[in-house]
Amino acid sequence: MKTTIVTLTLAGSLASALAAIATPATAEEAKEKCYGIAMKGQNDCAAGPGTTCAGTSKIDYQQNAFKLVPKGTCLSMKTPDGHGMLEPGMAPA
Amino acid sequence: MIPSALSQRAGAGFKPEHFAAIIAEPQPVGFFEVHAENYMGAGGPPHAQLGKLREDYGLSIHGVGLSIGSMQPLDRDHLTRLKTVCDRYQPESFSEHLAWSTHDGVFLSDLLPLPYTQETLFRVGEHIDEVQETLGRQMLLENPATYLLFAESTLEETDFLAEIARRTGCGLLLDVNNVFVAAINHNLDPRDYIARFPLEAVREIHLSGHSETVDDLGAPLLIDSHDTPVKDPVWALYETVLGRIGPVASLIEWDNDVPAWPLLRGEAVAAQRLIDAAARQRAA
Amino acid sequence: MPEATQSAFAAGLLKAAPPPAGVMAWNSPSPHRRYSVYRNNVSASLTDALAARFPASERIVGAEFFQAMAEAFIRVHPPRSPLLLIYGDDFPDFAAAFEPAREIVYLADVMRLEAARTRAYHAADAASLDPQALASIKPDRLGDLVFLSHPALSIVSSSHPAATIWAMNAGERPIAPIPDWRGEDALVVRPRMTVEVVPLPPAGASFFGHLAQGRTLAEATGAAMTDDAAFDLSENLAILLRAGAFTATRKDQDDEDRDRA
Structure with missing residues (x-):
């Protein structure tokens, strides 16, 4: 009984899924299809050891990370608490 | 002298952000060089792009992580990965550095310097034998840009490289910018280094930019930064080398603050002019 | 002994340390700044590798914070392979437990998404x-x-x-x-x-x-x-x-x- 219902559900759902995806690929998709694009996050910079010029600017690991405060877009992200960041001491959900 | 397997032309380091511009413009450079480690993933755009480039261009594969200058054994897994990349793309040239980057299993992601002694000579020679046997091909060894020296060194870098090439049969990759950077950093004349260098073993040349700072005492300290056009004194040194050995495959490296493709290509075109001039000089 | 030299040289690269004995320059028996170039290269190339893999996360916390968090991660989890394509797979878990980032409750999950994207890129x-x-x-x-x-x-x-x-x-x-x-x-x-x-x-x-x-x-x-x-x-x-x-x-x-x- 249960198997029959699932079979009917599956067949019907598959039919509507197939109908839903029956749209042709765009030209943009076709172009990227072959070689892709240089993705941010692909980590290609990994290959330049010995080539960083920052020999003077940020020498040594002296920063105390525990005094650091995030300054990026997290400040403008609205959380359920209505402001950018949760207050210190507030436990993560 | 055995001719270089690469065409005796100017090439450029391949950057994925240039891919679209490169395939839109036929034959702009003699060959491309890629860092082996960027092609050790299983698939995806890196392989799709390199496979496409390989159809039309000569290829040099340049390793940056094998740690040949380590006193500890080579990473066999990494050597196997290098073999996979070389077998797949059949590059005209494979090169690595006279430097180390892995110690006690930790990869330090920089090309670190080593003392030049009989002991390090023996170990580096063993490692190069192992690489050449595993890959089934000759490799090229690149001279390093260095910022300091070791009290225990007993050999000149040029003698060290000459003896390595003699013992192992490897070729040399002469990085002219590294020569200039290291010479200034050690208060030496770069032309003297070139005069002592075993030029007969050179199969490829690297050219790149560097940046300038000072050490604790205010003496000039050049950093091998690969983030600018090739500097004038490096071009001049390159001309000197070409005058001595004739045309040789030459590569522009630009890895940080990578410019638009036309600018990088322009650097390769400039190198090509000097190669052509050296060829005419030879013919005359 | 070159092996001891390399061990001493490597030991000072992942923490602040003076140049090891036997390291010199033409004008100095103990070239601090020159040795620091290597230490800085190690730090910069590894933090750059992580920033390249987690660009949205870097934007969320800002470059300065991201760099400090990356350096803290690198000290505890330095790469064990030259294959930096996969370096940082455990960075999201590290960030989840990183006290200064605790208030950004969504950060680790965004990082997991970015790590999955890079794995997919190279799959x-x-x-x-x-x-x-x-x-x-x-x-x-x-x-x-x-x-x-x-x-x-x-x-x-x-x-x-x-x-x-x-x-x-x-x-x-x-x-x-x-x-x-x-x-x-x-x-x-x-x-x-x-x-x-x-x-x-x-x-x-x-x-x-x-x-x-x-x-x-x-x-x-x-x-x-x-x-x-x-x-x-x-x-x-x-x-x-x-x-x-x-x-x-x-x-x-x-x-x-x-x-x-």
Whole structure:
């Protein structure tokens, strides 16, 4: 009984899924299809050891990370608490 | 002298952000060089792009992580990965550095310097034998840009490289910018280094930019930064080398603050002019 | 002894330390600044590698904070392989426990999404399941189908709107308040050469998770319906086919035997 219902559900759902995806690929998709694009996050910079010029600017690991405060877009992200960041001491959900 | 397997032309380091511009413009450079480690993933755009480039261009594969200058054994897994990349793309040239980057299993992601002694000579020679046997091909060894020296060194870098090439049969990759950077950093004349260098073993040349700072005492300290056009004194040194050995495959490296493709290509075109001039000089 | 020299040289690169004995310059017996160039190269190249892999996360916390967090991570988890493509797989877990980032409750999940994207980028190439192949299967056999995951497939679940936050910080959509703050699940796929993040509807993560574990289509459907009554099978099947999450199907013989018994 249960198997029959699932079979009917599956067949019907598959039919509507197939109908839903029956749209042709765009030209943009076709172009990227072959070689892709240089993705941010692909980590290609990994290959330049010995080539960083920052020999003077940020020498040594002296920063105390525990005094650091995030300054990026997290400040403008609205959380359920209505402001950018949760207050210190507030436990993560 | 055995001719270089690469065409005796100017090439450029391949950057994925240039891919679209490169395939839109036929034959702009003699060959491309890629860092082996960027092609050790299983698939995806890196392989799709390199496979496409390989159809039309000569290829040099340049390793940056094998740690040949380590006193500890080579990473066999990494050597196997290098073999996979070389077998797949059949590059005209494979090169690595006279430097180390892995110690006690930790990869330090920089090309670190080593003392030049009989002991390090023996170990580096063993490692190069192992690489050449595993890959089934000759490799090229690149001279390093260095910022300091070791009290225990007993050999000149040029003698060290000459003896390595003699013992192992490897070729040399002469990085002219590294020569200039290291010479200034050690208060030496770069032309003297070139005069002592075993030029007969050179199969490829690297050219790149560097940046300038000072050490604790205010003496000039050049950093091998690969983030600018090739500097004038490096071009001049390159001309000197070409005058001595004739045309040789030459590569522009630009890895940080990578410019638009036309600018990088322009650097390769400039190198090509000097190669052509050296060829005419030879013919005359 | 060159080996001792290398050990001493390496030891000072992942922490602040003076140049080891035996290291010198033409003008100095103890060249601090010159040795620091190497230490800085190690730090900069590894933090750059992490920043390249987690660009949206870097944007969320700012470059300065990200660098400090990356340096703290590198000290505890330096790379064990020259293959930096995969370096940082455990950075999201580290960030989840990183005290200064504790208030940014969604950060680790955004990082997990970014890590999955990079893995997908480098995953093996494979052709996705042809929808027509499914269309030709007899209806009474559909429930027994088992799907083979595409090598690029990941399912990232979050109790925060991590996919939306990622999209905003990856430049995919404008940064704006998120009034409807709720958990989000997403597929990370690369059907051809472009990595895609596909948001999932209710119980979609359960459905795809069960399929990726090798459960039959009937089992995965049943589990998803149990997890959330709002589960919409046809919507999820459309996502499955459009996203190229799987490469092929096979009928689960064992399962059929079990059913018969």
